[in-house]
Amino acid sequence: MTTPSPDAAYDALAISSELSIRFGGSSTAELHAVSYLSCLLSVYSGRPGTDWGYDFTATETITPFSTTLLDATERLVSAGLLKYSDGRYSPTSDGLIRLNRWQGMYRFQNRMRFIEGSIGATDALPLPALSNGIQRDPQISGMAFTNPRPLLDDFGQMALYKYFKTLEEALGVGVDLLIPAVVWLTYLLRSDQDELADPVEETSS
Amino acid sequence: MKDLADLSKLAREHYLTHIKEQFGQPGIDAVRSLHPYLKDIFSAIDYDSIQESLTVFKMVGADACPMDLSVATVLEVPDEIAALNTGSLTILLTEDDHLTVWPTSVHPSSLPPSSVIYHYSPAIGERFWVNGVESGSPWSRRYPLFGLPLFNDLQSALQRYSTTVARSSECPELSNAWREPGRVMWRAGPEFRMRRSLYYYLRNTLRDGRPDVHQEAPADDKNPVDITVRWADSNRIGVIEIKWLGKSGNSEPLAITTEWSEKRAQDGLQQLVDYLELTRARAPLHDRRGYLVILDGRRARTKAETTTCSREDGMAFANRHITYDQQLLSRHDIAAPVRCFCEPNWVHQSPSRAASSRSDANK
Numbered sequence: 150m151t152t153p154s155p156d157a158a159y160d161a162l163a164i165s166s167e168l169s170i171r172f173g174g175s176s177t178a179e180l181h182a183v184s185y186l187s188c189l190l191s192v193y194s195g196r197p198g199t200d201w202g203y204d205f206t207a208t209e210t211i212t213p214f215s216t217t218l219l220d221a222t223e224r225l226v227s228a229g230l231l232k233y234s235d236g237r238y239s240p241t242s243d244g245l246i247r248l249n250r251w252q253g254m255y256r257f258q259n260r261m262r263f264i265e266g267s268i269g270a271t272d273a274l275p276l277p278a279l280s281n282g283i284q285r286d287p288q289i290s291g292m293a294f295t296n297p298r299p300l301l302d303d304f305g306q307m308a309l310y311k312y313f314k315t316l317e318e319a320l321g322v323g324v325d326l327l328i329p330a331v332v333w334l335t336y337l338l339r340s341d342q343d344e345l346a347d348p349v350e351e352t353s354s
Numbered sequence: 355m356k357d358l359a360d361l362s363k364l365a366r367e368h369y370l371t372h373i374k375e376q377f378g379q380p381g382i383d384a385v386r387s388l389h390p391y392l393k394d395i396f397s398a399i400d401y402d403s404i405q406e407s408l409t410v411f412k413m414v415g416a417d418a419c420p421m422d423l424s425v426a427t428v429l430e431v432p433d434e435i436a437a438l439n440t441g442s443l444t445i446l447l448t449e450d451d452h453l454t455v456w457p458t459s460v461h462p463s464s465l466p467p468s469s470v471i472y473h474y475s476p477a478i479g480e481r482f483w484v485n486g487v488e489s490g491s492p493w494s495r496r497y498p499l500f501g502l503p504l505f506n507d508l509q510s511a512l513q514r515y516s517t518t519v520a521r522s523s524e525c526p527e528l529s530n531a532w533r534e535p536g537r538v539m540w541r542a543g544p545e546f547r548m549r550r551s552l553y554y555y556l557r558n559t560l561r562d563g564r565p566d567v568h569q570e571a572p573a574d575d576k577n578p579v580d581i582t583v584r585w586a587d588s589n590r591i592g593v594i595e596i597k598w599l600g601k602s603g604n605s606e607p608l609a610i611t612t613e614w615s616e617k618r619a620q621d622g623l624q625q626l627v628d629y630l631e632l633t634r635a636r637a638p639l640h641d642r643r644g645y646l647v648i649l650d651g652r653r654a655r656t657k658a659e660t661t662t663c664s665r666e667d668g669m670a671f672a673n674r675h676i677t678y679d680q681q682l683l684s685r686h687d688i689a690a691p692v693r694c695f696c697e698p699n700w701v702h703q704s705p706s707r708a709a710s711s712r713s714d715a716n717k
Contacts, residue, residue: 275502
């Protein structure tokens, strides 16, 4: 196990709670995807990726994936704050009480708007679209999964910089993070559709 | 990956950007509350159950609602929408998160401009209207924004069954439903084989929404359902009735037992509609859709003793489409019937036998 991360524990509880309200729980892949999107929104807002409190990697089985987040999730299950049933995590009643207490703590208040932005995207788009969109992230798309690769490190942030700058110029500064989250995912998904769809449409026309 | 100009254009034309520009944060708050309701509404009704249009709006300003509230139904949760749906719906999400529902179509331009409006119609797909103006569609029509098109998925699967399985009887069940290898007429009582063929196909091909495919035992013409498809965590039920056309018979001695013409398919559609009416009254919160599948094995100039047929006789009905009662077809809960023309088989014979059969058939 890794060193316990309070940030990862908060994210696991907060995200699984929101996804439980909407979808009856959260799979491991969904939890990691929403957490990664929240981190991405933090980077979009100008914070370094290292400020998020834990890191993500691209792996062959789940991308994005965070060992620290997985560890925090397992600790929450052991502590009776999260339950795992039918492949989905959801908070217990004790977990909801703990979350309520954590939400009042200064330490976590900075994270809330990023999580709210990514949760808002799960309302505006089909949930599978979120994971599918993230797979088209310029850092991940086309990656050969020979070894786990870090995401949102200096190299990853450089790959995203020009896109996020363009997005900010078009949307303006200080907007509700729901907007860049949905526009970014839509852009990634559109790229996917265009690449898949164009040849068919060309031949049928 | 497209270029940065595409990203910039998408961002500037996106409906969320328009909402922010027109209404500021109150508009974003309104659309944030609207999004989950759109998902709930599409949990209660399928895209394919909307025949004309679905309009859902939330007012941001203090304008009065222009629609007649006295004829609307107010719901606290979207589950009951299926009971109100006749193919056209207009829904107002109120400040206190109630749904005010009218079973009619309206054009978004006739609603108060200070509204965030979602509009879906089968003809144009999904659109948002912001401050009286249609916003650019952010989404391809290949993927729906707010729900899984489960009924459409089932209809596509039935079409694929028609071309990939039924056409050449390309499965053991359907292959054994024929009286002879030449596939001239069905065996007597082929229904259960046909049902099993389609059942296995759907079980192996439907994927979205965790479908549960179930074989029914049709008791009589008033309860004609052969297969039902239900999806997990959904109120949707696909009701499939299978009818066969052509002749059926025994091989020892060679005899015809039953013959069904186009009328059988037309009656099948009426039975399906009667069944949907009956079950709608019993369980109004389910969104049901009826699918009629016709296994068409009609051949020209066949007698009890015919075991092979010429290409001309075998394919005489290949393009003979069935005419249905338009009133039944235009119902919001009836899918377009799928006619699977089942071709005869010529390849089981040696060329010399085939020539001899052709000569027999022409006698």
